Amino acid sequence: MADFSEQSYRQPFPFLDIDPTMESLTQFAELNPQSFILDNSAFNFQTFFPLSINDSLFSNQASQGETMSGFIHNSNQSSVSAQPIFSAKTEVEEISNKRKALDILESSSGNSSSSSPQVSETGIKRRNNSGRGKRAKSNEKEMEKPKEVVHVRARRGQATDSHSLAERVRRGKINERLRCLQDIVPGCYKTMGMALMLDEIINYVQSLQNQVEFLSMKLTAASTYYDFNSESDAMERMQRGKAEEAKELERLMREGYVGIGGVACFHSSSTYGPL
Amino acid sequence: MNNPHHLNPTSLKSRFTTRFLRALTKIRAQKPISSSSPTEIFRRYRRIKAAADKSMAYSVRSRRIWSRAMLWKLRSRSYRRQDPCSGRRSGKTNQAIMKKSSNENTTTRREDGVGFVEEADELRQLVPGGETMNLCNLLDETAHYIKCLTTQVQVMKKIADFYSF
Numbered sequence: 207m208a209d210f211s212e213q214s215y216r217q218p219f220p221f222l223d224i225d226p227t228m229e230s231l232t233q234f235a236e237l238n239p240q241s242f243i244l245d246n247s248a249f250n251f252q253t254f255f256p257l258s259i260n261d262s263l264f265s266n267q268a269s270q271g272e273t274m275s276g277f278i279h280n281s282n283q284s285s286v287s288a289q290p291i292f293s294a295k296t297e298v299e300e301i302s303n304k305r306k307a308l309d310i311l312e313s314s315s316g317n318s319s320s321s322s323p324q325v326s327e328t329g330i331k332r333r334n335n336s337g338r339g340k341r342a343k344s345n346e347k348e349m350e351k352p353k354e355v356v357h358v359r360a361r362r363g364q365a366t367d368s369h370s371l372a373e374r375v376r377r378g379k380i381n382e383r384l385r386c387l388q389d390i391v392p393g394c395y396k397t398m399g400m401a402l403m404l405d406e407i408i409n410y411v412q413s414l415q416n417q418v419e420f421l422s423m424k425l426t427a428a429s430t431y432y433d434f435n436s437e438s439d440a441m442e443r444m445q446r447g448k449a450e451e452a453k454e455l456e457r458l459m460r461e462g463y464v465g466i467g468g469v470a471c472f473h474s475s476s477t478y479g480p481l
Numbered sequence: 482m483n484n485p486h487h488l489n490p491t492s493l494k495s496r497f498t499t500r501f502l503r504a505l506t507k508i509r510a511q512k513p514i515s516s517s518s519p520t521e522i523f524r525r526y527r528r529i530k531a532a533a534d535k536s537m538a539y540s541v542r543s544r545r546i547w548s549r550a551m552l553w554k555l556r557s558r559s560y561r562r563q564d565p566c567s568g569r570r571s572g573k574t575n576q577a578i579m580k581k582s583s584n585e586n587t588t589t590r591r592e593d594g595v596g597f598v599e600e601a602d603e604l605r606q607l608v609p610g611g612e613t614m615n616l617c618n619l620l621d622e623t624a625h626y627i628k629c630l631t632t633q634v635q636v637m638k639k640i641a642d643f644y645s646f
Contacts, residue, residue, distance in 0.1 A: 376617065383620035390627055404600035407623060411607045414630040421637040422530040428644035429509055429529075430522055449506070452643070456502040459495055 493629065496540040498636050504532035505640075531555060537633050547622045550610025 384403060388394040391410045394403050489495065508528055535555050541548040597616070604619060605611035608626050611619055 379617050380620065383617065383624070387620060387624050387627075390624055401597060401600060404597055404604065407627075408600060408603050408607060411604070411623065411627060411630070414627065414634060415607070417634045418533060418630065418637065419530060421634065421641055422533055423526055424641045425505070425637065425644065426522060426526040426529050428641065429505075430517070430525065432644075433509070449509075452502060453506065456499055456506075459499050459502075460490075 493540055494632050494636060497536055497629075497632060500536035500539055501533060501636065502640070504536055505529065508532060531558075533633060533637060537629055541625075541629060545622060545625055546614060546618065547609045547611070547626050554609065 381400075384400060387407055388396065388403060391403075391407050393410070394406050398406070508525065534551060538548045538551040538555070543549050543552075601616055601619065604623060605614070608614075608619065608623055611622070614622060
């Protein structure tokens with residue numbers, strides 16, 4: 207449960223909604239096979255666009271085809287000989303995503319040789335640290351140094367220093383676990399707040415513990431009853447019979463053949479149904 | 482239970498059942514109750530309840546924090562009962578170790594910043610070993626603890642039915 211959430215945060219490029227853009231990217235790769243190589247396993251995003259082109263690309267909210275043709279055109283014009291693999295956000299509706307992709311392009315532009323994903327991550331982090339992310343501000347070039355990064359997407363307008371990022375990650379984990387608990391504990395509704403759900407969970411755990419106590423008391427009573435009434439022969443026979451049955455049941459369970467024993471001895475459980 | 486006729490022999494339920502039944506037969510064989518004094522009965526009740534908890538904790542082994550805490554608690558309690566002097570000594574050193582580990586991992590009284598402090602504290606008291614967990618682990622352990630408790634209740638219910646026809 208915990209591992210999956212951590213992994214999802216460690217994907218190399220969280221700024222891309224990989225799934226919706228993958229189809230468009232692959233479609234686009236089919237259109238231009240010779241100039242673009244998409245490596246699915248390790249996305250090497252290298253862009254060689256000068257800054258001005260980015261403005262022209264993203265200022266006009268053109269259709270996908272136009273932006274793509276713009277990309278190709280510019281990439282062919284670029285002087286770098288290495289294989290241009292573009293990182294593009296083909297869906298340019300969301301402003302925040304657009305801004306992030308823009309940031310990625312700008313941060314990795316001019317970095318022709320290294321294809322480290324960390325660079326783009328630092329780009330995100332730097333951009334987010336700037337806070338507002340206006341295009342004018344994001345035109346600065348920054349030194350890229352590989353450093354420890356937290357792979358979390360920050361929403362627009364939220365504080366983005368490392369403390370609050372860690373806080374947000376923690377809160378996400380806690381919310382996910384609360385949701386799991388919600389499925390387990392009966393009587394938890396999605397509409398309830400977290401505090402109410404915790405109260406329900408506490409009540410449920412207490413009730414289960416009380417049930418265990420009550421059942422152990424019942425077992426005590428049953429066993430003392432049998433011990434007590436061992437004078438009468440009938441009781442003794444029944445007690446011995448039951449004890450033997452219990453032992454045989456245990457042996458059966460140990461061997462794994464509970465089907466036979468279970469059916470015979472647990473027939474009374476049908477009255478309880480699923481717990 | 483989807484299929485009551487087939488039980489996985491390595492499942493939690495079967496592991497707990499075999500252990501608990503074995504402990505029950507041992508308790509019943511140990512001392513047949515001669516008198517019906519409440520203390521005797523209470524003592525047996527305590528023993529049966531401890532057997533249930535211990536069987537459950539043993540079935541989970543040390544994979545979970547709560548099972549480890551419960552096993553440690555049961556063991557220290559039994560040691561203390563057997564030999565008061567040594568029990569006190571070992572109890573103290575063990576408690577010191579526990580406190581040190583708890584201070585290393587988490588601060589026991591910390592404002593999580595999420596706002597569930599009272600409920601979280603109450604939950605910490607319910608789940609064994611909960612004092613040394615932060616909220617994230619606490620919720621995880623609670624989920625597993627609830628699953629084990631429901632198994633325990635199911636099995637004990639069936640056994641009680643079986644005993645009392």
